[in-house]
Structures are given as C-alpha cells and as structure tokens.
Amino acid sequence: MSSWGWLTEGIAAYNWRFVARVVVKAGLLFVLLNVAHALLEPMPLIGRLTLHNHLLPGRARLPYGEHPAAYNLSVDSLEAMFATHEISQPKAADEFRVLLIGDSATWGVLLRPEDTLAGQINAMAYMLDDGRTVRAYNVGHPMLSLTKDLLLLDYAMQYTPDMIVWLMTLQSFERGRQLDAALVQRNVPQVHNLIVSYGLNLDAQDARLSEPDFFERTIIGQRRVLADWLRLQLYGVMWAATGIDQFYPEAYTPRANDFEADLSWLSYALPQSLTTNELAFDVIAAGLERAGDVPLLLINEPIFIADGENSELRYNFWYPRWAYDAYRVLYAAQAETYGWRYLDLWDAIASDEFTDSPVHLTSQGMRQLAEIIGTVITDF
Numbered sequence: 001m002s003s004w005g006w007l008t009e010g011i012a013a014y015n016w017r018f019v020a021r022v023v024v025k026a027g028l029l030f031v032l033l034n035v036a037h038a039l040l041e042p043m044p045l046i047g048r049l050t051l052h053n054h055l056l057p058g059r060a061r062l063p064y065g066e067h068p069a070a071y072n073l074s075v076d077s078l079e080a081m082f083a084t085h086e087i088s089q090p091k092a093a094d095e096f097r098v099l100l101i102g103d104s105a106t107w108g109v110l111l112r113p114e115d116t117l118a119g120q121i122n123a124m125a126y127m128l129d130d131g132r133t134v135r136a137y138n139v140g141h142p143m144l145s146l147t148k149d150l151l152l153l154d155y156a157m158q159y160t161p162d163m164i165v166w167l168m169t170l171q172s173f174e175r176g177r178q179l180d181a182a183l184v185q186r187n188v189p190q191v192h193n194l195i196v197s198y199g200l201n202l203d204a205q206d207a208r209l210s211e212p213d214f215f216e217r218t219i220i221g222q223r224r225v226l227a228d229w230l231r232l233q234l235y236g237v238m239w240a241a242t243g244i245d246q247f248y249p250e251a252y253t254p255r256a257n258d259f260e261a262d263l264s265w266l267s268y269a270l271p272q273s274l275t276t277n278e279l280a281f282d283v284i285a286a287g288l289e290r291a292g293d294v295p296l297l298l299i300n301e302p303i304f305i306a307d308g309e310n311s312e313l314r315y316n317f318w319y320p321r322w323a324y325d326a327y328r329v330l331y332a333a334q335a336e337t338y339g340w341r342y343l344d345l346w347d348a349i350a351s352d353e354f355t356d357s358p359v360h361l362t363s364q365g366m367r368q369l370a371e372i373i374g375t376v377i378t379d380f
Contacts, residue, residue, distance in 0.1 A: 041217055043225060047079030056236045058086030059245060060113035061138040062152075063232055067247035071239040075228045076186035078155045084232060087137040087159050096132040098377060099139050099156050101149050101287075102167035105301055105359040106140030108366075110252065113138075113245065115363035117167075120370035126378050134377055136165075143181040144172045146283040147202065151183065151190060153287050157294075163380065164296040165373060166287060169303060169359055170327040171318055173279040174266050175201070179208040188212075198286035201277075252356045256317045257308035265323040274326040281334050288340065295380055300331060300344045302361070302369060304354040316358035341380075348372060 052058050062081045065072045075081055082088055091097055100106050100118050108116030114123065118138035126134035139156050141148060146168060153164065178184070179202065184191055188209050195204045203209075219226070239245055263271055276282075288296055303324075304316045314320050328344065335342035353365025361369065 043077060043222060044079045046226070046229060047077040047081075048083050050080070050083040051233050051236050052084040053086065053089055056240045058089055059084050059236075059239070060086060060119065061107055061116065061245065062141050063245075064107065064142055065246050070245060070247045071235040071242065072245045073228060073231055073235065074182075075225075075232055076183055077225065077229065078151075078187060078190070080229050080232060082155060082159075084236065085137070085139075087139065087156065091160055092135070094132050095135045096128055096163070097159070097161045098134060098136045099153070099159075099161045099164045100136055100167070101153050101156075101164060102140040102301065103144050103149075103169065103172060103359065104140070104142030104357070105169075105361065106167050107138065107142050108140070109142060109246070109357070109360050110248065110355050111361075111363055111366065113243065115366060117366055117370055117373070120363075120367050121374045121377075124370065124374050126374045128378060132162075134374065137161075140167075141183065143183060144169070145178050145181040145184060146172045146280050146287075147178040147191065147194070147200075148181040148184050150194060150283050150287050150290070151187060154190070154194060154290055157290065161294055163377060164287075164291055164294055165299060165377070166284075166296060167299045167301040169301050170279075170324055171266075173281075173327065175278055175280050176267060178202055178280055178283070179206055185209065194286065198289060199282070200286060201280070201282050255304050255354050255357055255360075257306045257311075259306070259308070259310040259314045259317065261310050261313060263313060263320045263322065265318075265320050268323065271320070271322040274323065274330065276330060276334070279327065279330060281330070284334075284340070285338070296341065297376065297380070298335070298340055298342045299373070300328065300342075300346050301359055302345050302347065302349040302365075304358040305347060305351050307351070318358045343376060345369070345372065 062085060063072055064074050066074060098121070106117055113119050116138055118136040121134065121136040128134065139152055141152060149166065149168065149172070153166070179191075185208050188211050191209060192204050194200060195202050216222070284298065303319065306314065306316050312321075315324055328346065331342070332344065334340065349361060349365045349368055353362045353368070354360060355362055
C-alpha cells in the first residue's frame with residue numbers, strides 16, 4: 001500500500017490548493033462587494049424594499065423603540081421608515097390627506113395606535129363640504145427638535161398631502177439641540193440640503209453632522225443598518241398579528257407636580273430675555289416654504305400645568321414660567337408678523353389628562369385635542 005502514497009499525498013496537496021483558491025476568491029469577492037456597497041450606497045434603495053403595505057399592512061406610525069416585546073425598533077433610514085408606514089399606500093380619490101408632524105406626543109407614547117391624535121381624528125370621520133373624508137397620517141417621531149420635524153416634513157411631501165398640521169412645544173425650539181436627534185445626525189446629506197436651501201441658522205460643519213467615511217459605507221460599516229432593516233420586516237409579522245408597536249408598562253412614573261425652587265431651562269440657569277436668535281423660528285419658516293401651496297397649521301401643543309409646590313415658578317418639570325411665557329409671546333408675534341396659521345393650545349387640556357411627561361396625553365385627553373384640531377381642519 002505504501003507504494004501508492006504518492007497518490008494520496010497528491011490528492012491532499014490538491015485539496016489544500018483548492019481550498020486556498022476558494023478562500024482567496026471568496027475574500028476578494030467579499031472585498032469587492034464591500035467596495036461596491038461603499039461606492040454605490042444602495043441603502044436608500046434597500047430601505048424601500050418592504051413587506052409592509054404588500055404582504056403585511058402598513059404601520060400606523062413611524063418605527064421607533066427598542067423593546068423586543070413591542071415588535072418595533074428605531075431605524076434611521078427615511079426610506080425604510082416611510083416604506084413601512086401606511087402613508088406610502090396610494091391616495092384614495094375621496095381622501096383629504098393630512099400629515100401630523102410632531103414629537104412623542106403626536107407619535108403617541110403609552111397610547112395604542114387608535115388612541116393617538118391621528119387615530120382619533122380618523123375615528124371621527126370628518127368630511128369636507130366637497131365630499132372628501134379627512135384622513136390623518138401620524139408622521140410624528142419621539143425626539144424634540146424642529147429640525148428633525150422639518151426633515152420628516154420634507155420627505156413626506158412626496159405623498160401629496162392636502163394639509164399639514166405641525167405640533168410643537170418650546171423644548172423643540174432651543175437652537176443648541178436642533179442637531180441632537182439621531183435621525184438628524186444619520187441623514188446628513190438631507191440636513192445639509194435643508195440648511196443650504198432655506199438658509200437655516202445652523203452650522204453645516206457641526207461635528208454632529210459628520211459624513212460617514214468610506215469604511216462606514218461598506219457592508220461591514222452598514223451591518224447594523226442592514227440588520228435593523230431586516231429585523232423591522234420580521235417584526236412586521238408579529239406586529240400585524242398583535243397590533244402592538246410599543247411597550248406598554250403596567251405602571252409608569254407620572255409627571256411631577258412638585259418642584260424645587262428652580263428657574264433653570266435647559267442651558268439657561270437663570271431668567272433672561274429670549275429672542276428669535278435663541279429659538280429656531282427660522283426652521284418653522286423653512287417648513288412653511290417647503291409646504292408651498294399646501295396649507296400648514298402650526299400648533300403650540302398642550303402642556304401639563306402644575307398646581308403643587310413651587311408651581312408659581314414652574315409650569316412643569318420642563319418649563320419655568322419665565323421661559324415658557326416669553327416663548328408664547330415670541331411665537332404669537334412671529335405668527336402675526338408673517339401671517340402664519342397658528343393655534344396656541346397650551347392650556348387646552350386639563351392637567352389630569354397628562355401621563356408621564358409634560359406633553360404626553362391620556363387617550364381621553366387626546367380625544368379632546370382631536371376634536372379641537374379636527375374641527376379646525378374642516379373649517380380651514
């Protein structure tokens with residue numbers, strides 16, 4: 001048998017050479033695919049691929065959250081966010097399409113989809129004189145930044161709205177926090193375009209707006225984005241079966257009603273004169289310009305008004321009275337000067353209808369707000 005050793009040794013050598021060639025070719029292919037991904041940047045196209053609105057129904061609100069029991073997660077791709085949303089379905093001939101832009105209150109923290117502002121407006125089945133039915137779409141997202149709102153408004157304009165309702169609160173106006181939202185930081189080209197197109201008083205060279213480098217655009221660099229896109233599709237199956245798209249705790253910490261004798265607001269330790277330089281009214285003006293001929297209603301959303309200890313100093317945990325009062329005066333003056341359609345609903349909802357933050361409402365509180373806004377929409 002030993003006389004045949006040359007044959008088995010040859011086969012073994014051949015096998016190792018074959019394996020080595022396969023490994024080298026696979027490595028080269030992997031490198032080429034990563035280079036191609038970095039050069040072509042296909043994530044916007046991939047993001048538009050979805051099971052939602054095809055095999056699965058469209059979601060009633062933009063994806064957000066990280067709790068696995070919610071069958072939802074936060075993604076930063078605008079294409080993926082809107083592809084999963086019901087707004088990407090064709091517009092009905094008898095539909096009066098209303099976009100609801102805003103923060104976590106509009107998105108509906110602690111509320112079922114049917115109890116959100118959009119859900120309640122739709123349940124009321126408002127109809128215009130021309131026979132069209134009001135259909136509200138929840139395009140809110142739980143971060144406090146007007147620039148984040150403008151980014152979503154800009155993208156959502158492709159879905160041919162007939163009206164836009166933009167809800168906001170002082171916390172979203174502070175200029176220093178405009179670029180804090182992850183959604184803003186991970187859609188840098190779009191944000192740069194908004195800054196340049198509308199002359200926003202924001203620094204396009206801010207470190208928070210750094211463009212991804214070559215490696216970060218490869219498959220390896222984008223592996224989290226790709227995994228999140230895939231998880232969102234898989235979660236869609238359980239979401240469609242349960243209707244659960246956020247975590248609903250059995251108990252939560254209610255908004256505070258008693259406070260320290262504190263007059264600070266964000267980076268402002270003491271009362272001072274607020275001006276339009278400190279508050280991002282230019283972002284509001286940009287949203288109105290982007291909306292063009294589409295009517296845009298600006299709403300200062302309701303806030304919790306405390307009556308406990310030191311409530312003479314603070315309306316709530318977020319707002320000392322001096323800052324919020326100055327904001328309301330500035331907002332009203334801007335609206336009057338520029339002819340904005342503006343509705344100040346800051347005290348429209350009773351304090352016992354707020355849940356875990358100064359702006360989050362109970363389902364009953366949201367119903368009251370929906371009745372107010374629905375009536376304004378039909379009378380616009």
